[in-house]
Structures are given as C-alpha cells and as structure tokens.
Amino acid sequence: MYQCQKVFQNEEEAKAAANLIIMEILGNPSYQEDEKFDKLLNQFIEQQLELDKKIQKMIQSQIDALNKTKNFMDQCFNNVEKCEQQIEILNSEFDKDAQFHRELVSYEKIFFYRKNIGLMLDQMKYIFRVQEEIDKMNSTFQSGNCDYENLHYKLIALVDIRDNIIEAVNTSPQSKQDLSIILNEFKCLSEFENKFYDKIYEILLTTIEASIKKPQQLIKTLQIIETADKSRELRKKELIYKKRALQTIEQGIDEKFNQKLKDAKDAVQILEQSKFSSADLILAFDHTVKCFPKHYNIFKVIEDQYKVNVEKRILPFLEDEQKVTESFGTLINLLSWVDSYEQLLSRVGEQSESYVALRCRVKSYMPIFQDHVNNLIIDYSEKAIRKDKSEQQTLENITKLIRTKQDLLTYFPEDIFHFINQQLDILGPNLKGEIFIEFIRSVCGTLSEVLKKECRDFINELPSNEQEGEVSPLYLLVLQTNNYYKCMTYSNETKEYCLKFCNELISERVQQIFYQDLTGGFNEIINLLLEKSCKMVFNEINDQIIPFLFSPKWQNENLIDQALLTIKDYLQDIQLLMLNQIHFNKLVKLIFKQLINTYEEQLLYTVQFIAGIPKGFFPKLLTNLSFVNEQDKDKKKKEKDKKAAIQMILSNKELVVPQMQRDKDVILNSIEQDFIAQVGKTSAQQFDKILTTLIKSINNPKSEIDGLLQLYPQSFEQYSMYILEVVLWMREDCDSKYKQQKMEILNNLINKK
Numbered sequence: 191m192y193q194c195q196k197v198f199q200n201e202e203e204a205k206a207a208a209n210l211i212i213m214e215i216l217g218n219p220s221y222q223e224d225e226k227f228d229k230l231l232n233q234f235i236e237q238q239l240e241l242d243k244k245i246q247k248m249i250q251s252q253i254d255a256l257n258k259t260k261n262f263m264d265q266c267f268n269n270v271e272k273c274e275q276q277i278e279i280l281n282s283e284f285d286k287d288a289q290f291h292r293e294l295v296s297y298e299k300i301f302f303y304r305k306n307i308g309l310m311l312d313q314m315k316y317i318f319r320v321q322e323e324i325d326k327m328n329s330t331f332q333s334g335n336c337d338y339e340n341l342h343y344k345l346i347a348l349v350d351i352r353d354n355i356i357e358a359v360n361t362s363p364q365s366k367q368d369l370s371i372i373l374n375e376f377k378c379l380s381e382f383e384n385k386f387y388d389k390i391y392e393i394l395l396t397t398i399e400a401s402i403k404k405p406q407q408l409i410k411t412l413q414i415i416e417t418a419d420k421s422r423e424l425r426k427k428e429l430i431y432k433k434r435a436l437q438t439i440e441q442g443i444d445e446k447f448n449q450k451l452k453d454a455k456d457a458v459q460i461l462e463q464s465k466f467s468s469a470d471l472i473l474a475f476d477h478t479v480k481c482f483p484k485h486y487n488i489f490k491v492i493e494d495q496y497k498v499n500v501e502k503r504i505l506p507f508l509e510d511e512q513k514v515t516e517s518f519g520t521l522i523n524l525l526s527w528v529d530s531y532e533q534l535l536s537r538v539g540e541q542s543e544s545y546v547a548l549r550c551r552v553k554s555y556m557p558i559f560q561d562h563v564n565n566l567i568i569d570y571s572e573k574a575i576r577k578d579k580s581e582q583q584t585l586e587n588i589t590k591l592i593r594t595k596q597d598l599l600t601y602f603p604e605d606i607f608h609f610i611n612q613q614l615d616i617l618g619p620n621l622k623g624e625i626f627i628e629f630i631r632s633v634c635g636t637l638s639e640v641l642k643k644e645c646r647d648f649i650n651e652l653p654s655n656e657q658e659g660e661v662s663p664l665y666l667l668v669l670q671t672n673n674y675y676k677c678m679t680y681s682n683e684t685k686e687y688c689l690k691f692c693n694e695l696i697s698e699r700v701q702q703i704f705y706q707d708l709t710g711g712f713n714e715i716i717n718l719l720l721e722k723s724c725k726m727v728f729n730e731i732n733d734q735i736i737p738f739l740f741s742p743k744w745q746n747e748n749l750i751d752q753a754l755l756t757i758k759d760y761l762q763d764i765q766l767l768m769l770n771q772i773h774f775n776k777l778v779k780l781i782f783k784q785l786i787n788t789y790e791e792q793l794l795y796t797v798q799f800i801a802g803i804p805k806g807f808f809p810k811l812l813t814n815l816s817f818v819n820e821q822d823k824d825k826k827k828k829e830k831d832k833k834a835a836i837q838m839i840l841s842n843k844e845l846v847v848p849q850m851q852r853d854k855d856v857i858l859n860s861i862e863q864d865f866i867a868q869v870g871k872t873s874a875q876q877f878d879k880i881l882t883t884l885i886k887s888i889n890n891p892k893s894e895i896d897g898l899l900q901l902y903p904q905s906f907e908q909y910s911m912y913i914l915e916v917v918l919w920m921r922e923d924c925d926s927k928y929k930q931q932k933m934e935i936l937n938n939l940i941n942k943k
Contacts, residue, residue: 395442401478440495447499457507564636578602598767607680618691638711645715667723672769681708724780727760732813740796750853778868797916800833804912847889854881880905887917
C-alpha cells in the first residue's frame with residue numbers, strides 16, 4: 191500500500207502527486223476489485239483531507255509573517271519622517287546661532303592673551319625682587335646648614351627666567367633695550383650659580399671615600415646633578431652637569447695619584463706605590479657603584495682613570511730599551527702586577543684585560559727577556575758540565591763509585607735542574623697564560639739543545655780505546671747515560687712543579703712541551719750514547735774477530751763464540767753500572783742487531799774482495815777492512831793466496847752452509863739462555879728469520895728462491911740487493927739471465943714497500 195509521507199511546498203505539487211498515485215492504482219490489476227478499490231479510495235480521500243489541512247496551516251503561517259513584516263516597515267517609515275522633521279528644526283536653530291559661533295574663536299584668543307598677561311605680570315613681580323631672592327639664597331648657602339635640594343630648585347627657577355630673557359633678547363632685536371634692563375637684575379645670579387655648583391661638585395673629588403663615609407650626601411649631590419640636566423633637557427639644551435661630574439671624578443683620581451706617587455722615581459717604585467689602586471677598586475665596586483645611577487657606569491669610569499694614571503707613568507719607562515734590559519725583573523714585576531689587578535677585577539665580576547697597552551709593550555720585550563734567560567741556562571749548563579767533567583769524571587772518583595757500589599752518577603743533572611727550578615720560583619707566579627707557555631717552551635727547548643750539543647761534543651771527544659791512567663770510555667758512556675736518565679727524572683719533577691703555576695686551560699700544553707722537548711730530547715741523547723756504547727763494545731770484536739769470518743780461520747775456530755763471550759763480558763759489567771733497565775735492554779738489542787748486521791757486511795765485503803761484487807757497496811759497521819798487512823813486503827802474493835783460500839770456502843756450500851748454520855744457532859742460543867729478557871722474543875725471532883733467510887738463499891733449491899725474495903726487504907733492508915747478488919754468485923746453478931730476472935723481481939718488491 192502506498193502511503194503519502196512527503197511534505198509538499200504548494201497545492202499544485204500535492205495535486206500532481208495525488209493524480210499520479212490515482213493513475214498507478216487504476217492501472218494496477220490487483221486493485222480492480224470493488225471492495226479493495228473502495229477501501230483504497232476511502233484511504234486516499236482521508237489522506238487528501240489531511241493534506242488539505244496541512245496546506246491551509248502553512249498558508250496561514252505565511253500570511254501571519256507577512257502581516258508582521260508590514261507592521262515593522264510602517265513603524266520605520268514613521269521614524270524616518272520624525273527624524274527629517276528634527277533635522278529641519280536643528281538647521282533652523284543653527285542658522286539663528288551662526289553669529290555666536292563665529293565670535294567664539296575671538297573670545298578664546300582673548301582668554302589666552304589674558305592668561306599670558308597674568309603670567310607675565312606674576313613673573314615681572316618676581317623679577318623685580320631677583321636681587322632680594324639671590325641675597326637670601328646666598329645667605330642660606332653661606333650658613334652651611336642649608337637644604338641644597340630646595341635651594342637648587344629656586345636656583346633652577348631663576349636660571350630659567352634669565353635664560354628665557356636671554357633667548358628673547360637674541361630672537362627679538364627690537365625688544366633688546368627693554369629686556370636688557372630686566373636682564374641686568376640677573377648679573378649676580380651667575381656668580382651664585384658658579385659657587386653653588388662648585389660646592390656641589392666638591393664631594394666628587396673624593397668619590398670613593400665619600401661613598402663610604404658620606405653616602406647620603408653623595409646620593410643627594412647626584413640627584414641635584416640629575417635634576418639640573420633634566421631642566422636643561424626640557425629646554426632642549428646640552429646636558430653639561432653629568433659631564434662635569436665625570437670630569438671632576440677623573441680630576442680627583444689624578445690628584446690622588448699625584449699625591450701618592452710624588453716620590454716614585456722609577457718603574458719599581460711606581461708599581462709599589464700604586465698598590466692602593468687595587469684596594470680602591472674593590473671599595474668602588476662594593477660602595478661607590480651603589481650610590482650612582484646605572485647610566486654613569488661609574489666602575490668603568492674609575493677603573494679607566496686608574497689605568498690611565500698607571501700607564502702614563504709606566505709606559506715611558508718601557509720606551510727606554512736600555513733601562514728595560516738593565517732590569518728585566520721590572521718586566522716580571524709589571525706582569526705580575528697587571529695579572530693581580532685583572533684577577534681582582536674577575537673577583538668583583540669584571541672580565542677584562544684592562545692594561546692592554548702595558549701588556550703588549552711588555553710582550554714586545556719578552557723575546558729579549560727570553561734570550562736573556564736562555565743565555566743564563568746555556569752558561570750555567572756549560573759551566574756545570576765543565577765542572578762535572580774536571581771534578582767528577584775522574585779515574586779516582588769513578589773507580590771509587592764502582593768499588594763502593596754507588597750509583598755511577600755525577601752532579602750536573604741535579605745542579606742544572608736546581609738552577610731551572612730557582613728560575614721557576616721567581617718567574618712562575620708572575621707569568622700567566624701564553625707568556626708562561628712560551629717561557630716554558632723556550633726553557634725546555636734551550637736546555638734540550640745545549641745538552642744535545644754537549645752530548646755530541648762528548649761523543650766526538652771520546653777516545654776509541656781505553657788508555658792507561660784514563661777512565662774507560664765505556665764507563666764514561668754508561669756514566670753519561672745514567673746522568674741523562676736522571677735528567678729525565680728531574681725534568682718530570684720540574685714538570686710537576688710547573689703545573690702548580692698552570693690552570694686547566696694550559697696544563698695539558700705545558701705537559702706536551704715537557705714531553706716533546708725535554709723527554710724527547712733526553713731520549714734522543716740516550717739513544718746516541720747507547721749507539722756509541724754499542725760501537726765501543728764492537729771495537730775489540732771488529733779488530734780481532736769479524737775480519738776472519740768466511741776465511742780459513744772461520745773454519746778452524748769458533749769465532750762467533752769468541753765474539754759472544756766478549757759481548758757477554760761487556761754486558762755483565764754494564765748491567766751492574768747502568769741505572770735504568772730499559773736502557774740496558776735497548777743496548778743489548780742494539781748489540782745483537784749490530785752483530786747480525788756486521789755478519790752480513792763481512793760476507794758482502796769478503797765476496798767483494800775476491801769477486802769484485804757487489805759494486806757500490808761500502809760497509810758502515812766494519813772498522814778493519816784489510817785482509818793482509820799493508821806493510822808486508824809480499825802483500826800482493828799474500829793477497830792472492832788469501833783470495834784463493836776464501837774462494838775455495840765460499841764456492842763450496844758443504845763448507846759454508848753448516849758453518850753459517852752453526853753461527854746462527856750459537857747466536858740464538860746465547861740470546862735464549864742469557865739475554866732473552868732484554869732482546870725479547872719478537873726481536874729474537876726476527877734475528878732468526880734474517881740468518882735463516884740468508885742460509886736458505888744459499889742452500890735451498892732454485893724453486894724456493896722466489897718465496898725467499900719476499901722476505902728480503904724486511905730482513906736485509908738497505909742491503910737486500912747486495913745480499914741477493916752475493917747469494918746468486920755463491921750458487922753454482924744460476925746463469926746470468928736467471929740472476930738478472932731475480933734482481934729485477936727484488937727491485938720491484940723493494941719499490942712497492
């Protein structure tokens with residue numbers, strides 16, 4: 191069943207919908223039965239009636255709304271008519287009063303003129319008793335118990351009148367004669383004004399003292415000055431009173447310095463008698479600042495003027511280079527004074543470097559001063575070493591030290607560092623920041639260089655062999671090694687002492703300077719001494735053992751055993767005398783490394799003697815380069831016989847290889863049994879690798895040569911090409927082409943490294 195649920199906007203729409211439904215019903219076969227049709231028809235009629243009622247209600251509501259709108263519009267039209275009537279009435283009334291409004295402007299001008307005339311009459315009354323007022327003010331002022339603020343207000347009033355008349359005179363020439371008569375009444379005002387302000391500013395000559403003893407009076411003075419400047423500001427005039435106040439404060443500071451320093455004749459006295467300035471600045475910060483308005487920035491004003499007074503007295507001294515160089519202590523005192531002054535400022539919350547000019551001028555002299563200190567160090571060090579050499583490094587003294595089992599040391603390390611510590615005692619507290627760092631750098635560098643020079647001179651002057659009645663050169667080397675080890679110890683103590691004068695910002699840099707310049711320098715010196723000790727140990731071996739390696743004597747005698755026995759004897763003595771185990775370990779390692787290198791050099795030199803190869807090789811470690819006695823009459827014949835004997839040994843692998851293998855085993859066994867703790871397993875393995883590579887290169891099949899060549903650069907280093915050339919010569923299974931190929935391969939390997 192269809193139900194009508196839609197709400198229609200108008201009657202036509204409702205009728206159209208009803209007709210559509212009727213047509214659908216009539217066209218539907220299921221509704222053609224009479225009963226159903228009647229029933230549906232009745233329902234439709236009822237719905238139609240209900241719809242009509244709704245339509246009527248909707249129409250009625252729209253009619254009501256239109257009526258209300260009509261009533262509102264009627265009221266608006268009535269109001270508009272009334273407004274138009276009222277405007278007409280107002281226009282009419284305004285036209286009646288037009289004359290009055292035009293006259294009102296004139297009335298206002300007349301009233302303004304009347305007011306000004308009244309003011310002028312009042313001022314004129316006051317003018318004609320100016321002298322009387324000034325006399326009263328002067329009398330009050332002279333009494334000493336006056337209210338300065340009240341007196342100042344009266345003074346400002348009179349000054350304003352005077353200045354206004356002066357301005358009128360300047361701007362109205364036609365009234366000049368009349369106004370001048372009045373202006374004459376103010377002649378005595380200027381005199382009183384000057385006396386009044388002179389009295390007011392008097393307290394500012396001792397600003398700091400006044401802020402402590404008379405703070406209220408100082409504050410009132412500043413209030414008067416502020417009021418005076420505000421009065422001038424209202425009249426758009428230059429503000430002069432604050433400016434004069436600052437000038438008066440600076441004048442008072444100048445007078446104080448002149449009084450305090452009147453007897454100071456030189457820079458030291460100036461600094462000594464200027465110490466009051468630090469205390470004054472603390473008082474200024476604690477008391478004076480509280481009395482002044484912030485815009486005065488009074489602490490900066492006082493601080494700057496104190497600085498001006500110190501600098502103008504000190505800088506002339508610094509301009510005279512001769513005076514400065516005659517008294518370097520004054521420079522240090524000045525730096526100390528400036529640093530103390532700036533530390534004081536930091537305590538009161540001011541972060542600045544005030545004495546920039548002084549500090550820069552002092553810094554310009556620091557290179558000269560540093561040269562002076564360096565020369566002192568050089569002179570003292572050289573004297574201490576010469577004294578040590580003549581008094582301590584004697585046969586008697588060293589023998590006594592060894593016999594009584596005392597440390598083999600002399601006094602120069604302690605003497606030198608005692609002198610340096612004395613300089614630090616004086617300069618450390620007075621040098622700060624970068625200046626202190628540069629001072630330490632220069633001292634450390636100078637000491638390191640002078641001791642290096644002394645060490646080189648000592649080594650150059652050292653005899654190569656022990657001489658009768660003289661100290662053994664080896665003992666002297668051990669003595670100097672111990673001395674420089676003590677220098678290293680003392681330098682660490684001095685470093686710790688230096689750090690007491692350092693803040694966290696520079697302590698790391700100071701430690702780095704000591705490590706690089708002193709510790710590094712002493713290590714360099716000790717290495718030179720150990721290398722010289724190593725060469726000294728080999729003097730006897732190079733003369734009596736090494737020249738006979740790879741010769742018939744090598745086949746018949748255990749030369750390497752003899753060399754190791756000699757080395758062991760020396761090392762046992764040295765171990766008892768050397769203070770630092772690390773240095774002894776380093777010496778042992780150097781000696782065995784030199785033994786291996788000397789062994790290699792002797793092989794190369796021997797082959798060069800009999801075969802002329804390797805070309806270009808010259809031994810660095812061998813000292814005995816003669817196979818026969820140069821003085822022998824049959825030198826040529828003996829040399830020929832020597833070559834033949836060596837040729838027979840080196841061309842026979844069955845003779846060479848076992849003997850070389852035995853030499854290797856003896857060396858490594860000696861290290862393992864007696865010196866493994868000093869040499870270390872890694873170095874022992876390296877020595878084993880070097881000798882094994884050499885032996886295998888001579889003895890092993892050609893097929894293994896390429897693999898062995900990989901070990902040459904690391905094993906033989908600068909001798910690699912020479913060793914390979916000799917090895918290939920000793921082998922009988924290598925033709926020239928093969929030799930050339932292997933030499934090229936090794937050359938490429940070396941270049942890659």
